[in-house]
Structure formats: C-alpha cells, structure tokens
Amino acid sequence: MFIDTHCHLTDEYDGGVDAVVNRAKNAGVGIMVCATAEGVDIKPALQIAQSHDNIFVTCGIHPEHTDLNPNDFLTDDVLNNHFVIGVGEIGLDYHFGNQTRDAQIELFEKQIQIAIKHNLPIAIHTRDAEDDTIEILKKYPDAHGVMHCFTSNWKLAEFALGRDFYFSASGILTFKNSESIRENFVKIPNNRIVIETDSPYCAPVPYRGKICEPAFVVETAKVLAQIKNLQIDDLEKILCENTNNLYPKMNLL
Numbered sequence: 001m002f003i004d005t006h007c008h009l010t011d012e013y014d015g016g017v018d019a020v021v022n023r024a025k026n027a028g029v030g031i032m033v034c035a036t037a038e039g040v041d042i043k044p045a046l047q048i049a050q051s052h053d054n055i056f057v058t059c060g061i062h063p064e065h066t067d068l069n070p071n072d073f074l075t076d077d078v079l080n081n082h083f084v085i086g087v088g089e090i091g092l093d094y095h096f097g098n099q100t101r102d103a104q105i106e107l108f109e110k111q112i113q114i115a116i117k118h119n120l121p122i123a124i125h126t127r128d129a130e131d132d133t134i135e136i137l138k139k140y141p142d143a144h145g146v147m148h149c150f151t152s153n154w155k156l157a158e159f160a161l162g163r164d165f166y167f168s169a170s171g172i173l174t175f176k177n178s179e180s181i182r183e184n185f186v187k188i189p190n191n192r193i194v195i196e197t198d199s200p201y202c203a204p205v206p207y208r209g210k211i212c213e214p215a216f217v218v219e220t221a222k223v224l225a226q227i228k229n230l231q232i233d234d235l236e237k238i239l240c241e242n243t244n245n246l247y248p249k250m251n252l253l
C-alpha cells in the first residue's frame with residue numbers, strides 16, 4: 001500500500017472527492033494526507049477525514065496568505081483533533097511572493113512555534129528561499145518534519161538531513177528535466193524519504209497536464225524505485241515506515 005503524504009483534497013476534482021479516494025484505493029494508495037493552505041480549507045479537510053477511512057490532515061497557512069493570522073485557524077481544538085497529524089503547509093515562497101518576504105517569515109515562525117507547542121511535525125514549502133529557510137530553522141532546534149515536494153538545492157538537503165527531516169518526492173521527480181532532483185534523491189538516505197502528489201498540482205509522467213490526484217503517486221514511486229535500485233514492494237514498506245515515523249499520530253505500525 002502506498003501513502004500520498006500531501007494532497008489537497010478540498011480542491012475541485014473530476015467526480016468529486018469520493019471518486020478521487022476510490023480511484024486512489026483501487027490504485028493501491030490506501031492512505032492520504034490532506035494538506036491545507038488557506039485557513040478556510042481546514043474545516044472541509046476535517047470533514048473529508050471524518051467521512052473516509054485512512055485520511056489524515058495537516059493544518060497550515062501557505063506563505064501566499066500572509067494576510068491571515070494563524071491563531072485564528074490553528075487553534076488548540078483543531079490541532080488536538082484525532083485526524084490532525086501535523087502543521088502544514090507552511091514556509092517561504094520568494095518565487096511568487098518576493099514583495100512579502102518579511103510577512104512570510106513572520107507567518108512561518110508563528111506556525112513553527114505553534115507546531116512546537118503541540119509537538120507536531122511541520123510540512124515545509126520552500127521555493128527560492130533556501131537560505132532563509134535554513135536560518136529560520138536554526139532558531140527552532142525542536143522543529144521537525146518534512147520538506148514537502150522537495151526540489152531545493154543540496155545545501156538545504158544537507159542542513160535538513162542534519163536535523164533529521166524527511167524529504168517528500170512529488171510528481172516532479174518523474175519529469176524529464178528533473179535530473180538534478182533525481183540526483184538529490186539518490187543521495188538522500190532511504191529512511192528519510194516519503195512520497196506525495198501535491199494534487200491537484202504537478203501530475204507525474206505519463207499524466208502531465210492532467211489534474212493530478214492521489215492515485216498518481218504510484219508513478220512517483222516507480223521512478224523512485226528505479227533510481228534507488230529497489231524492488232517496488234521493498235520501497236513500499238520503507239515508505240510506510242518512514243511516513244509513520246514522520247507522522248506518529250497516524251499510528252500505522
């Protein structure tokens with residue numbers, strides 16, 4: 001069984017979320033982690049988790065929503081919910097939001113502090129912001145979690161490995177021009193890797209251009225098995241263990 005450790009199930013999908021979850025389960029993707037990004041998606045995400053088996057939630061505000069106050073959404077009630085296993089996605093995005101750097105840093109730090117208070121792992125989004133991500137994490141030695149959809153440079157990988165972070169491979173791993181990302185994943189130890197779709201974005205080969213959905217995470221697993229020289233069944237077991245270690249509230253093993 002595969003686990004999609006980061007997907008946005010509150011988005012619009014062909015046939016709705018029930019169809020997406022069924023297609024995932026038919027493809028061998030038995031567990032999904034629904035990530036939130038804009039505050040208002042937390043309630044719908046929790047409803048999806050409550051009405052399906054094996055769907056968990058991470059709650060967080062993405063750096064493009066610097067107008068939001070995380071205290072309004074990441075309340076004790078929400079974070080103590082049985083289905084909420086982490087804080088995310090949070091982080092920095094200087095590719096799209098170069099003008100809001102200071103506000104992004106403030107939002108990121110506030111959410112790291114909330115995660116530490118609740119002893120929850122964080123799912124980090126970082127784009128064109130490697131150095132600041134490192135500097136901020138240095139301020140919070142207790143912060144732990146995953147570099148979601150990891151496409152950053154080796155400098156950040158090395159730092160995050162030193163902090164026992166996990167690295168999540170998305171559909172981007174399968175793209176023809178992602179040679180440097182594949183090289184990084186070859187170097188990252190097997191026990192630090194998880195996989196995700198980040199659906200509805202970044203559909204893997206051979207589904208590029210389509211609306212991505214959790215069923216497609218199998219394609220990322222196939223490429224990962226290939227570059228890691230692993231049998232797909234062995235990789236499946238390793239990824240399950242890693243995901244359970246990353247998100248202990250899942251309590252899989």
Ligand SMILES: [Zn+2]
Pocket residue numbers: 006008035089198
């Ligand atoms: Zn995402």
